[in-house]
Amino acid sequence: xxxxxxxxxxxxxxxxxxxxxxxxxxxxxxxxxxxxxxxxxxxxxxxxxxxxxxxxxxxxxxxxxxxxxxxxxxxxxxxxxxxxxxxxxxxxxxxx
Numbered sequence: 001x002x003x004x005x006x007x008x009x010x011x012x013x014x015x016x017x018x019x020x021x022x023x024x025x026x027x028x029x030x031x032x033x034x035x036x037x038x039x040x041x042x043x044x045x046x047x048x049x050x051x052x053x054x055x056x057x058x059x060x061x062x063x064x065x066x067x068x069x070x071x072x073x074x075x076x077x078x079x080x081x082x083x084x085x086x087x088x089x090x091x092x093x094x095x096x
Contacts, residue, residue, distance in 0.1 A: 008036075013048075016030070017041075021045060
């Protein structure tokens, strides 16, 4: 028994993508809420964002500062994670 493929109208896809973009809710949560596959909704959101790329407001000064701080924090955490991975490998070799 094969499952029948569901078809969605372009209007439905756009409204579902708007739900994710405008409410900033996770795609997985929205997909469960409307009863579609998570990857399907992710594809719709990506298409919506490409089609409406110019409509997003530019970042404010405070948002840019926060983004810069977060990028720096991510860089530091990646370095720490890399160091800890190397240290764990070193000590694992030492105790063999």
